[in-house]
Every structure is written in C-alpha cells, then in structure tokens.
Amino acid sequence: MEFAAAVRTRRMCRSFAQRPVDTETLTHLFDLARRAPSAGFAQGIGFVVLRGPDRFERFWDLTLPRHRRAGFAWPGLLDAPVIVVPVADSSRYLERYSEPDKAPTGLGADPTAWPVPYWVVDCAFAVENLLLAVTDRGLGALFFGIFHQAGAVSEALDLPDGAVPIGAIALGHPAPDRPSASVRRGRRDLDEVVHDGSWGTPLSG
Numbered sequence: 001m002e003f004a005a006a007v008r009t010r011r012m013c014r015s016f017a018q019r020p021v022d023t024e025t026l027t028h029l030f031d032l033a034r035r036a037p038s039a040g041f042a043q044g045i046g047f048v049v050l051r052g053p054d055r056f057e058r059f060w061d062l063t064l065p066r067h068r069r070a071g072f073a074w075p076g077l078l079d080a081p082v083i084v085v086p087v088a089d090s091s092r093y094l095e096r097y098s099e100p101d102k103a104p105t106g107l108g109a110d111p112t113a114w115p116v117p118y119w120v121v122d123c124a125f126a127v128e129n130l131l132l133a134v135t136d137r138g139l140g141a142l143f144f145g146i147f148h149q150a151g152a153v154s155e156a157l158d159l160p161d162g163a164v165p166i167g168a169i170a171l172g173h174p175a176p177d178r179p180s181a182s183v184r185r186g187r188r189d190l191d192e193v194v195h196d197g198s199w200g201t202p203l204s205g
Helices: 003-009 023-033 054-063 075-079 090-096 118-136 147-156 181-185
Strands: 045-051 082-089 140-144 163-165 168-172
Touching: 003 118, 023 045, 023 118, 045 054, 045 118, 054 082, 054 147, 082 090, 082 118, 090 118, 090 163, 118 140, 118 168, 147 163
Parallel strands: none
Antiparallel strands: 045 082, 082 163, 082 168, 140 168
16 A cells, blocks of 8 residues: 555544454564654653453453443444553653763753653654554554553553553454544644644645
C-alpha cells in the first residue's frame, strides 16, 4: 500500500474477528513503530503486548470489569486478539539529557523542567507509526484512553518508575463495524488547520 493510501484509509476499528495475529506480523509492526523520531534519540518508548488470557487478567478486568460489559456499546472490541499498551518512559529522557552534549539544556534534572513532556510526544509518534503499519497490513486497530485505571494497569504490567501508559491499542483482523458518531463532525478544511505566517492566514502560493 502506498503511504498516502495508508494515511487516507486508516480508521479506528471497534470490532474484531476472533482470529489471532501471528508473532511474525507483530514483530514487523513493532519494528516500524519503534522507528519514530525521539528527542535526543532517547527512545523512551515501550509496548506491552497482551494476548490470550492476559488481555482480560491484566487489562480488561481492570478497565472494563465484567459487571459493566453487558451494556458496553462496542462488544466486538473485546474480541481483539491483541491489546497493546504503549508506554512513555521519562527516565530515559532525564538520563539522556544529563549526558555531556545535552546537559546544558537543564532538562536532565527533573521532568518538570520540560515545557512539553517529549516522552509522551515521542510515544504518540510511535503509536501513529503502528496504526499506519497496521493499516498497511490490512489489519485493524483502535487507540483509546485508559484514564482513571492507568495506575492499576501500570501495576498489573509491572511498569518501572517514570514509565506511564498513554492509552491502549486493540489490534487484530477487522470485523463488520459501525463508525463512531464523532465521525459525523467531518474533517476540518485544510485552510482551518494550516496557517501561513500567522494564525488565520490561509496557505497561499
């Protein structure tokens, strides 16, 4: 698939077939995901992959307990054979920016020294790589938030200090689905998104 086609056809998938995704395919997907840029080449990203019973024991039972599943709007989401938890690790950025070539920035002292938490930004880059790679392989994926259960998920996955899950990705073979009602909002026009020189000025020749 051409890159432009992957970008234009990528969609969030909320229903999956009960078919496994083989390890070779997953290895290919994560190899592409990890090639996203990172500040100082700190590469402070990680992916925890949950398959089989682990999907429920270490994720769904914490984020969507059984008593809440009966009324869940997207039951096909629970059929995803793979749950991926992308993790942003601030400690790698503090270590990297304490090295001689980066120390003058003052960013190695503490996470609060960073005006923007680049470990989260870089992890989001890697997630987008993964979503596009999934589309290229003809698979489906959904990125969604963990929110108030992030602490419980972190504990269940034995995440180290400084590492936080930025959400979760359901991944697998897509099944018949219905789009989110949010899609009805439509995509904003390019002139609303791109500003030439100053805010509110459309891009011109």
